[in-house]
Amino acid sequence: MEATAWRKLLENIIADAQERQRIANELGVNPATLVRWARGETNPRHENLQRLLKALPAQQQTLTRLLTEEFPTFDMLAGEDMSEQIPEEIYSRILNTYVNTRDAQRSWYMSDLIMQLALGQLDPNHLGMAIIIAHCMPPSRVAHKVRSLRQNAGRGTPPWNTYLDQELLFLGIESLAGYAVSVGHLVAVQSRAEQTQMSVRWEEWEESAVASPILLGGRVAGCLIVSSTQPDYFLEFRQKLIGQYTELLTLAFRSEEFYAYQDIELSLMPSQEIQNPRFSRFRQGVSDVLREAFREQRPITAREAEHIVWVDLEAELLGLPVSYHSQTV
């Protein structure tokens, strides 16, 4: 492929590494992809050409002229970029699923469906993203307050696994999710260098993160946590999308799973290293609870069995002496 004029213009613009990362984030593509376009190695999708024009307002006129030289069918007036909002059809499908699913299964279907759709829209080019739902644990037996969030459902694109449901963890006030739940609004941390009020525990590949509390009428059920491999990935339109998917997630919870703010008093939870060994037999624990329920002829759902195991584990962890807590929090 010949390096045509628009590609040369792009090459000049992205010679600056910061600008290259900024444009890549606007488009949701890898910075290396921009380089390949500039070198003429690959062609961008038309959707990405429109975004490129939007990302470079100063060069828009020149770039449009040069682009039509190589892509005569390229329509720069194709209208607004539909990938910046949740399509109506997706809203209607989610509502339809909500209405037609039986009570016992609703939470599973809704959270599964919404996580998959959110991941598809927020990371369409598989740059690397994790989407995790954390639920408020019910008020503890002793203090009658919500003391932690449990993280037990998630979906990812590489380098994360497709299913993150096995990465079980209790989150407390020390976590980004805990912080977002306490302040009651979406919190974004755009890079590891950013100074924050909480000590964010970064995962290996994580470069930016958002936590968005799941709220209904001023009560909270949990938090949606979105992590990216790209720094500064959570531009305004992506935060807005996350906010909208979080609103949809209220449909994955029963009304009694939303807690008033006066009932929430998150604890400092032990570090992942301390928690991990306790989760190693989590599924076996759920299996045991299910079997016991059959034996006693009072069958329960897997969800209910999971819940019993979570409550026991939380009590065990909250009973730990403070010295067990991670040094870093």
Add this chain to the structure above:
Amino acid sequence: MSTSSSDIPGRKIRFVADTESGETMTWLLNFDKIVNNGMRGTLAERPDFSGIKAILDLACGPGGWVLEVAREHPEIEVTGVDISESMIRFAKAQAISRGYGNARFMVMDVKQPLRFEEASFDLVNVRSLFGVMGPGEWPQLLAECKRILRPGGIIRLTELEVPVTTSQALNELWDITARAFYKTGRSFSVDGRHIGITPVLKRLLRDAGFQDVKHQGHVMDISAGTADFEGFWRNFVYVFELVKPFMLKIEGLTTEQEYERLYQHMQAEMLASDFCGLWTYVTVWGEKPR
């Protein structure tokens, strides 16, 4: 195959779950993920996509395979067709939300003549039609595939067989499924003990006039502790709930009480830390003569 169950005359074979429900859609989205992962890619048997510009996916459901190919290959036009209008509307909405302009979706019944011109595609993909197609329905579909493929174009079929696992309840649920398909004319099995379609796939392609027919097996590890265990576990929790009404309608197959007992035990047995299972998929492919 003369002793295999035959089609029930005058009765159209339909999908075993409600194609319009959001639950079925959620199940299929998850199913596409585990199968794509388990087969290590969208076209695992090919070293690359060279020479392929237009692909058709038949009975695409909510579009998981089409969207994945569209993402990987912006230069390829990928079309998905399905009988369900709501699946197609939903698949389109996903393509829009992801900005994949090279993914197209259309409502079409694969049991009718396909509304495409001759030689429209370089590759036609068909996955998991075993619950929808009776043995007698394959020749017409494959003839249609051959018509819409360009000379040298590739047909590709992927089907599954019952898994082999350490969960007695899961094995029994699959046994009921195999018998249900046999009793309702969906099966190539001679005795209802298997799905039975994987061994005949190559013959189906050869009989339809495709050449250079090859196959590749994929063995998916669905055991406890594997990376995609959650996906497989959800798959069975979803699917055996969704097909329950279909199973209970078949006389002499099972009872509601027995089915419910197996469904509950299957969940407990799969969650045990010593649960092991392998699930076999077979892909066969052939070329339209040049």
